[in-house]
Amino acid sequence: MNTAANEPQQGSLNLGMIGNCAISALIDNHARMVWCCLPRFDGDPVFNALLQPGDEGSHFAIEIEDLASAHQWYEPNTAILRTQLFDKAGHGVEITDFAPRFNSRSRFFRPMTLVRRVRPIQGAPRIRVALKVRYDWGRSTPHITRGSNHIRYVGEDMTLRLSTDAPVSHVLSGQSFVLTREHNFLLGADEPLHEGIADTARYFEQETTSYWRNWSRALALPLEWQDAVIRAAITLKLSLYEDTGAIVAAMTTSIPESAHSGRNWDYRYCWLRDAFFVVRALNSISEVGTMEDYLRWLSNVVIEGGDGHIQPLYGIGLEKDLPESVMPQLAGYRGMGPVRVGNQAAEHFQHDVYGNIVLGAAQSFHDHRLLHRAGQAEFTRLEQV
Structure with a gap:
């Protein structure tokens, strides 16, 4: 679907869904994650912008400066969502969203993890990452701590960890920066990754793509x-x-x-x-x-x-x-x-x-x-x- 830059981002049900049969998230056509309940479908909406318009709502957005157009689609035969954003000068980015799901060690691997991968596809785009978490149905603001490559959102009943190879300072401040290479964001349980961030995100995408294509292939x-x-x-x-x-x-x-x-x-x-x-x-x-x-x-x-x-x-x-x-x-x-x-x-x-x-x-x-x-x-x- 194509969308104009001045199309309202708030209050739309034109949403893409990602999930892995354990968690799910809804993403609007400008790549804002506006609804996500954790640790399961009927849990606390850590992203609640769908029901809380304006600055009070919580969301996970990857924005391009001077947005001119957007295009969004699912990778064929998968639950992987792709969004391309272009600015008025023609610079562009592509954002890939999914929740890992695949077979591992004779069982389904479906962690409480959301993966976002963003890469430049044209020119030198400037992007801004805005991650705002709320707990207890919007009533509680988490305490935030940081490490070299992660941010923790500490709540009374839940703590989320964002592991990323993007500049942590820019994510925390919401500062725009020039996107010169691919960056990865893995949001989930407060557990460190066992492998590198980029390698993990790449492996999760490959295996998840393979799982859904094989699942679709078996349909009559x-x-x-x-x-x-x-x-x-x-x-x-x-x-x-x-x-x-x-x-x-x-x-x-x-x-x-x-x-x-x-x-x-x-x-x-x-x-x-x-x-x-x-x-x-x-x-x-x-x-x-x-x-x-x-x-x-x-x-x-x-x-x-x-x-x-x-x-x-x-x-x-x-x-x-x-x-x-x-x-x-x-x-x-x-x-x-x-x-x-x-x-x-x-x-x-x-x-x-x-x-x-x-x-x-x-x-x-x-x-x-x-x-x-x-x-x-x-x-x-x-x-x-």
Whole structure:
């Protein structure tokens, strides 16, 4: 997509998504990371600019001076996002964003890490890196410490570390500088890297690219609209919280159903109905892994519902109680609050959930592709609900 320099950066849902089935982030078309919850999808938004317009919002931006145009796209068949920014003199940069995901030592490597790589592609561009972290839904400003090649954002319940081969002083001050070579930024847990920053970022990108291309290659695609189907499939895959098998309805909270309606809800949880349709869509193109993970989550829901009552939604860690509260310190999307955390719909009785359990669980008994098919014990558990 192409965007003009004077297009508003705040209050847009024209966002790219990166993720690794453990964390995710939303990035606008000027390469600002405007939404990211950590340490998981339903966590604290360390970048909250999507719901807090203006200077009060937190974000991770890589800006070019005198922006004239921007172009953004996904690397084909991957969850890697690229953004090119050009200034009025024609100088340009390219920013690559992703969350590492690949097979390592017979398991999926999906760390709480966001990788940003920026390189000059034309002329001598001047860039500015603006990294502003907030904790506790915008109420807490972290204490900042620095090292030779890292910055720590220390909070009461979480500490993030930015490892970078860019000038740390410029990142801390927000000072513009001429970009003469590629720089890398790895934001994640407060742990030192075992290898060099550039080597780590390069390796993560290579392995992540390979993973997603191999994953896309295994899909059973129609002859037409393959790019659209693959992109939709990757987006649905990224909604899987692989640790438990839950599938979230959305990565965001409090995007209004309509302008100034007040109908702003937190969708960062797993609805049985929505999750079933995601599994069915991916299963229709032969993506079995998500179904296996979801069936594992569904089995745990059934066990937890031993009294026969199944909620319409649960937390991604199988939480039953999702008390709803309002965050008045955040203005809301385009200033249209309230911003809600939690979802009282977990207390509702919606009897169609039993049908969604039957439709989903049927695969566990009849799908011969599954490595572990359900048997009599699983059937007995299902009978109880």
